[in-house]
Amino acid sequence: MAMWRSVVKAVAFIGLLAFAASAGEVYFQGAADWEPPPLYHGNAFAPGGVGGAWWWVYEPLFVYLPGPGDTIPSGVFAGRDRMIPRLGVSYDDTPEAFVVHLRRNVVWHDGMPFTAKDVWCTFVFGYLKNWAIWNYLEAIEIPDDYTVVFRWKSPTPFAKLLIAQNVILWPYHIYGKWAERVDLNVPSSEEPNKTVTEELLNFKPEKPIGTGPFMLKEVTASDMLLLKFPDYWAADKVDFDGVKILRWTNNYVVWGYLLGGELDAGHPATRRDITEAILNLPGMRLATPTDLGGFCLAFNLRETLPDGEPNPFRELKFRQAIAYAIDRAELAEACYWAGLPITDYATGLLESMRASWGVTDEWMAANLTNYSYDPEKAARLLTELGYKKGPDGIWEDSQGNDLKFSLVCHAGYSDWVIAIDDIASQLKEFGIIIEPETRPGSIYWTSIRAGNFELCMEWTATSWGFAHPWAELRRTLHKDGDTAKTVDITAIDILGPDGQPVDTTALVDELGATFDLENQVELIKSLAWIHNENLLVLPFVEKRIMIFHREGVRVTGWPALDDPAWLLAPGGIERCYTTFMVEDVIEPVK
Secondary structure (H helix, E strand, O other): OHHHHHHHHHHHHHHHHOOOOOOOOOEEEEEEOOOOOOOOEOOOOOOOEOHHHHHHHOEEOEEEOOOOOOEOOOHHHOOOEOEEEOOEEEEEEOOOEEEEEEOOOOEOOOOOEOOHHHHHHHHHHHHHOOOHHHHOEEEEEEEEOOEEEEEEOOOOOOHHHHHHOOEEOOOHHHHHHHHOOOOOOOOOOOOOHHHHHHHHHOOOOOOOOOOOOEEEEEEOOOEEEEEEOOOOOOOOOOOOOEEEEEEOOOHHHHHHHHHOOOOOEEOOOOOHHHHHHHHOOOOEEEEOOEEEEEEEEEEOOOOEOOOOOEOHHHOHHHHHHHHHHOOHHHHHHHHOOOOEEOOOOOOOOOOOOHHHHOOOHHHHHHHOOOOOOOHHHHHHHHHHOOOEEOOOOOEEOOOOOEOEEEEEEEOOOHHHHHHHHHHHHHHHHHOOEEEEEEEOHHHHHHHHHOOOOOEEEEEEOOOOOOOOHHHHHHHHHOOOOHHHHHHOHHHOOOEOOOOOEOOHHHHHHHHHOOOOHHHHHHHHHHHHHHHHHHOOEEEEEEEEOOEEEEOOOOEEOOOOOOOHHHHHOOOOHHHHHHHHHHOOOOEEOO
16 A cells, blocks of 8 residues: 555656746646547537636636525625626526626637627537526527626526536637527527537637636646636736646545645545545645535436347336345445435435425335335345346346346546445345446546446436535436436336326426425425436435645635535536635635
């Protein structure tokens, strides 16, 4: 172990040598992932673009700090509106439209002025990307260079959140020639949008151009260097000379960076013993806010498995048998001890917040199927389906074939790697053979969304930037939700309480357009029932982000560990760091 740490530390140090700072300069040091050159490029629309530079070079209109009410109750932003201004300075929110008044005298990194056309261009491309906001948006109007009107076809209580969650990525002076050809009246898969999308996917400039506080200087296979943008609108508040990022290939490597003192902040999922070692470093602290998301085992629901064989996961009882055969408490402890285990139900809601929306322990016990660990019940279900155990203790189908499946995860997520090994061990003991497989992050998401898996690891109940069940349930029950695409919810009939097929996409959209709190609660309960009873995925832990950050070495001013400001981290932790810089919360030690 000591030798391994030394090697990782040496690798990190060698990488830093390439970007040696001048005397007196202070660089924030972090870790992130990106496609190494020559694959790296600067177009956020195409795979492989931007990577870890994202929140450093780009900005949203507002940064939204999720939570109840319109005002932040405590901490470094106490008394502030939850919509913290960035490229927008103020807004008018009505049922008909959301009007954003833009900041003046902002320029892109290439010196071109930032205007309302850039916002329009970005959200038009968002239409091609099926951004959630377009379920409610009728049109975007730009009456002048510094006003943007988001006009609703269906008013939504999540207007602020939908506006704030997207960064302004595509400057009109570069991408406008494509944006002008987009037809907002036809699906993104139809012409002319199909051709526009193909052209955008093939456009790969060398570096990203943003309006953010830092601009990309250099990127290699191991390091990324960003320098402070001298013409940034809040340059006087950003006291760091730049940002140095070490490449995050997996969590083990980041443990080495942290143990070697190379990072000012990092958030790898970390074993208990390694956590204790990291916290022994002078000034090191650990914040653990909810990540507003969790981990789940996802079932491929398509007609056949990737090898063309019949797919048993389409049968609800088969999925239930898998659920009963896995001890989720053991699984959660093994792969993410700092999280909140989900051991009984599968509501698709965050464990820490579900009760406030009526999905209490009592309601679940009275209305939902309980999937607590019960291998005997799992065996009964498989027997009912015609499976039987062979002489070697492995379950077989009616043709005598062993039940054997692959289980794939992202190679860079050490917690997921541990999870698939633990699941494989548990199911082998039960009598099902699981073959764990890891895939590089560069291909993982595209491969599982294309259905190239049997079982896989996925995110569940993600509410990044929202902290509301609408976003959590949309992940799996809306046809455009990422996990819904992975499992392909359109491939089976999803049944409601009456036993009839139900359109979950329509229900999620209805929830997103409902202002009445009582109606929201009833819709949330209905969707939680559907999520649980159809068991499209098996959630097992709500993640708490382990944000290691070092006070007083290169950076000072970090918020208290219980400050609600840390909820800026879920879904984009660098958003948290950049906001702390721009709002003058953290500063360099000089």
